[in-house]
Amino acid sequence: xxxxxxxxxxxxxxxxxxxxxxxxxxxxxxxxxxxxxxCKYHTSGHxxxxxxxxxxxxxxxxxxxxxxxxxxxxxxxxxVIVHGxxxxxxxxxxxxxxxxxxxxxxxxILAARFxxxxxxxxxxxxxxxxxxxxxxxxxxxLGVVTAPTGAAVRDIIQIAKRRNPYIQIILxxxxxxxxxxxxxxxxxxxxxxxxxxxVMIIGRGGGSAEDLWAFNEESVAQAxxxxxxxVISAVGHETDTVITDYVADLRAPxxxxxxxxxxxxxxxxxxxxxxxERTLTAAMNSRIRRAADILSGFRQVIRSYSPGLRxxxxxxxxxxxxxxxDACMDAAVSDRRHRLELMTGEIAHLSxxxxxxxxxxxxxxxxxxxxxxxxxxxxxxxxxxRMKDGTVKAIVREITxxxxxxxxxxxx
Numbered sequence: 001x002x003x004x005x006x007x008x009x010x011x012x013x014x015x016x017x018x019x020x021x022x023x024x025x026x027x028x029x030x031x032x033x034x035x036x037x038x039c040k041y042h043t044s045g046h047x048x049x050x051x052x053x054x055x056x057x058x059x060x061x062x063x064x065x066x067x068x069x070x071x072x073x074x075x076x077x078x079x080v081i082v083h084g085x086x087x088x089x090x091x092x093x094x095x096x097x098x099x100x101x102x103x104x105x106x107x108x109i110l111a112a113r114f115x116x117x118x119x120x121x122x123x124x125x126x127x128x129x130x131x132x133x134x135x136x137x138x139x140x141x142l143g144v145v146t147a148p149t150g151a152a153v154r155d156i157i158q159i160a161k162r163r164n165p166y167i168q169i170i171l172x173x174x175x176x177x178x179x180x181x182x183x184x185x186x187x188x189x190x191x192x193x194x195x196x197x198x199v200m201i202i203g204r205g206g207g208s209a210e211d212l213w214a215f216n217e218e219s220v221a222q223a224x225x226x227x228x229x230x231v232i233s234a235v236g237h238e239t240d241t242v243i244t245d246y247v248a249d250l251r252a253p254x255x256x257x258x259x260x261x262x263x264x265x266x267x268x269x270x271x272x273x274x275x276x277e278r279t280l281t282a283a284m285n286s287r288i289r290r291a292a293d294i295l296s297g298f299r300q301v302i303r304s305y306s307p308g309l310r311x312x313x314x315x316x317x318x319x320x321x322x323x324x325x326d327a328c329m330d331a332a333v334s335d336r337r338h339r340l341e342l343m344t345g346e347i348a349h350l351s352x353x354x355x356x357x358x359x360x361x362x363x364x365x366x367x368x369x370x371x372x373x374x375x376x377x378x379x380x381x382x383x384x385x386r387m388k389d390g391t392v393k394a395i396v397r398e399i400t401x402x403x404x405x406x407x408x409x410x411x412x
Contacts, residue, residue, distance in 0.1 A: 143197030181214030203234030
């Protein structure tokens with residue numbers, strides 16, 4: 001046991017050094033470029049290797065649980081960029097790089113940082129569609145976080161006003177390039193969110209990877225993810241891709257396209273409303289006509305059961321029957337009259353008066369009985385002889401019988 005003050009054990013020194021490494025923020029997440037040497041794939045699944053360059057070497061290890069961060073077969077002499085943590089292995093008293101991701105050194109340090117952050121945020125779920133907010137179709141206020149000068153802001157304002165002259169655009173003049181860009185963009189996102197805009201566009205015009213790098217910062221990505229207002233990312237040209245494109249609720253290839261996506265076309269909306277109005281009016285008129293037809297049918301049914309209508313129908317049937325009865329009676333009377341005339345003619349033909357008119361006479365005795373034979377008379381009888389123009393009273397003086405004269409047969 002050590003009794004001298006100020007003397008430390010090896011373990012204490014290594015622990016102290018490790019604590020120093022732990023408290024160094026840079027060493028907690030660092031990217032290192034170098035050439036691979038002494039690469040060994042252990043049976044346990046771990047990979048041990050050394051990174052070297054012209055100035056020195058650095059021991060590295062990638063544990064089996066991190067092998068997902070290696071997308072290629074690493075070999076001696078490969079130029080790579082390693083993302084990981086520098087820490088002290090207390091037992092051996094040496095530090096080494098604990099690799100989390102290894103990438104071929106083909107796209108430079110910025111590309112490596114981009115891929116590393118992209119992978120980290122993707123694994124954390126910040127790119128998940130479940131967190132994407134829908135962009136409202138009809139908005140009144142549009143927030144824009146970008147530089148106050150340049151083509152991007154001009155294009156956004158011009159296109160937004162052309163599509164909807166009534167849109168209110170709130171611009172936060174942010175720094176979009178350099179060391180102050182990320183904090184400025186974050187302040188803009190928070191300010192417009194507190195203001196209460198309907199949709200927010202963050203972005204800038206085109207530039208190099210270094211110029212666009214503020215939109216690849218983790219702090220900016222986190223601010224976009226936490227923003228309660230739907231965010232459209234519109235950075236650079238169509239071929240440019242930044243981290244905010246993945247985190248934002250919607251990605252636009254250019255600032256101009258972002259304005260097209262955020263602001264509805266008022267003229268087209270008016271045309272749509274007019275078309276809907278015409279369609280609705282036609283549908284309403286058609287429905288009214290159908291209802292009127294149905295109502296008319298109901299009225300006809302009700303009218304058919306109306307007591308007044310049934311009385312009128314009964315009166316009409318009664319009048320019709322009365323007309324038929326009158327016609328039948330007229331026909332019967334006419335027929336009877338005709339028959340009576342025929343019979344009257346026949347009777348008149350058989351009447352004694354008509355015979356008198358033909359030159360015959362009618363003889364009756366004093367008692368009014370017809371004298372049809374000389375045997376019905378005696379000499380001295382008083383007879384009445386009726387002719388067509390009067391009556392003669394005669395006395396029988398002499399009776400002479402002759403042969404019977406056959407009676408004339410009358411035709412019916």
